[in-house]
Amino acid sequence: MVMSMPLIVNCTHSLAVGCGNISVREKTLKGTVGSRSSMAVTGDETETGTSGDMTACQLCNTSSSLPQGVANTSMGSAGASAHSDLKPGKGNLQKRELRLMKNREAARECRRKKKEYVKCLENRVALLENQNKTLIEELRALKDIYRHKVE
DNA sequence: TGAATTATTCGTCATTTAGA
DNA sequence: TCTAAATGACGAATAATTCA
Numbered sequence: 349m350v351m352s353m354p355l356i357v358n359c360t361h362s363l364a365v366g367c368g369n370i371s372v373r374e375k376t377l378k379g380t381v382g383s384r385s386s387m388a389v390t391g392d393e394t395e396t397g398t399s400g401d402m403t404a405c406q407l408c409n410t411s412s413s414l415p416q417g418v419a420n421t422s423m424g425s426a427g428a429s430a431h432s433d434l435k436p437g438k439g440n441l442q443k444r445e446l447r448l449m450k451n452r453e454a455a456r457e458c459r460r461k462k463k464e465y466v467k468c469l470e471n472r473v474a475l476l477e478n479q480n481k482t483l484i485e486e487l488r489a490l491k492d493i494y495r496h497k498v499e
Numbered sequence: 500t501g502a503a504t505t506a507t508t509c510g511t512c513a514t515t516t517a518g519a
Numbered sequence: 520t521c522t523a524a525a526t527g528a529c530g531a532a533t534a535a536t537t538c539a
Binding site: 506 | 521
């Protein structure tokens with residue numbers, strides 16, 4: 349069953365601030381993102397030229413970061429909701445293990461997406477700061493020109 | 500340098516949500 | 520209504536940092 353993606357990471361604009369400056373140990377992100385209300389980064393701004401050459405989203409969009417042997421588990425059928433009151437029969441034990449494995453994977457993926465989302469936001473902040481700086485300088489120059497004309 | 504403290508990561512459970 | 524996926528919350532384990 350495919351669920352519509354609640355976490356929309358939409359940094360399709362050419363943010364070029366790259367992920368390079370993300371600290372090795374990233375901050376813990378407990379409770380910073382509301383549930384299922386879309387985490388969307390909609391980039392409308394036009395890029396004004398920064399240094400990098402690859403967007404954070406491009407860098408992070410692969411699911412290859414999952415450990416080998418754990419990724420690509422068959423998403424078949426199993427009770428994935430937390431029924432901790434299952435009888436400890438063999439079948440139920442297998443069901444539980446499958447559920448735990450799937451949830452483990454889901455948690456990893458969820459965290460990966462959240463990190464990606466935060467990176468996108470950080471890139472967006474950097475981009476906007478850059479644009480702001482440029483616009484301020486432009487305004488200053490125009491004011492200068494105007495002042496000289498008036499004088 | 501080693502103990503104490505702080506930060507980060509990971510697995511699990513509980514809950515929410517969307518689709519069948 | 521049931522099921523599977525997504526995700527927040529929590530605790531344990533581990534890594535990094537601080538300080539005497």
